[in-house]
Amino acid sequence: xxxxxxDPGPFNVPxxxxxxxxxxxxxxxxxxxxxxRQDCRKEPKLLMSVYSSGNEDGRFTAQLNRASQYISLxxxxxxxxxxxxxxxxxxxxxxxxxxxxxxxxxLQV
Amino acid sequence: xxxxxxxxKYLFRKEGQNVTLSxxxxxxxxxxxxxxxxxxxxxxxxxxxxxxxxxxKGDIAEGYSVSREKKESFPLTVTSAQKxxxxxxxxxxxxxxxxxxxFFGQGTRxxxx
Numbered sequence: 129x130x131x132x133x134x135d136p137g138p139f140n141v142p143x144x145x146x147x148x149x150x151x152x153x154x155x156x157x158x159x160x161x162x163x164x165r166q167d168c169r170k171e172p173k174l175l176m177s178v179y180s181s182g183n184e185d186g187r188f189t190a191q192l193n194r195a196s197q198y199i200s201l202x203x204x205x206x207x208x209x210x211x212x213x214x215x216x217x218x219x220x221x222x223x224x225x226x227x228x229x230x231x232x233x234x235l236q237v
Numbered sequence: 238x239x240x241x242x243x244x245x246k247y248l249f250r251k252e253g254q255n256v257t258l259s260x261x262x263x264x265x266x267x268x269x270x271x272x273x274x275x276x277x278x279x280x281x282x283x284x285x286x287x288x289x290x291x292x293x294k295g296d297i298a299e300g301y302s303v304s305r306e307k308k309e310s311f312p313l314t315v316t317s318a319q320k321x322x323x324x325x326x327x328x329x330x331x332x333x334x335x336x337x338x339x340f341f342g343q344g345t346r347x348x349x350x
Contacts, residue, residue, distance in 0.1 A: 162339075169325075170343075170344075171327055171341040171342065171343050171344050172327070172341055174338040174339075177338060215280070217339070225268055225285060225287045225293075225333065226285065226293075226295070227282070227285070227329070227331070227339055228282065229272070229280040229281075229282075230279055231278060231279035232279045
């Protein structure tokens with residue numbers, strides 16, 4: 129089993145749609161979680177950190193479920209500019225310090 | 238301005254040659270990472286370092302080597318033992334403890350000719 133797994137893509141949605149991505153992780157000792165956005169042929173950039181209480185930033189909402197070991201990203205009112213690849217990232221922290229990326233989910237609006 | 242810089246942006250290598258990719262950061266971050274990305278794929282961890290003079294293998298370390306002699310620098314050498322080195326290479330840094338996000342360089346595109 130991969131350490132971090134994401135929904136397979138691509139997701140093709142019309143403008144204005146709501147779309148959700150899920151990501152599961154295998155190590156229950158993982159300490160912090162992030163969603164990154166990557167545009168074609170560019171470096172990834174932070175979209176949101178994910179907190180246990182959930183967090184929202186405009187049209188974007190991130191949730192963490194530690195019991196089930198998954199995180200989610202919800203995008204409301206999708207815009208053309210949201211088209212990109214979304215990467216789920218898990219930091220093992222502690223003694224390992226491994227920062228593991230999911231394979232990414234491509235969104236085309 | 239603080240940031241993380243990779244060079245060169247594009248690199249061409251002949252088969253059988255070793256090449257070194259540079260990664261420098263002035264963010265005072267202890268942790269640094271090297272990833273490889275193939276077309277349509279996610280980022281795979283090659284090596285990472287949490288402190289000067291120490292580093293660990295990631296998931297695909299074979300054919301690569303690194304050094305961490307200075308906090309600011311984490312160069313990656315792609316050796317001739319790496320059979321399929323053509324890829325996009327990304328370097329990242331972050332504070333230890335894992336509570337803050339990682340920052341990335343702009344990447345190096347390596348092509349074997």
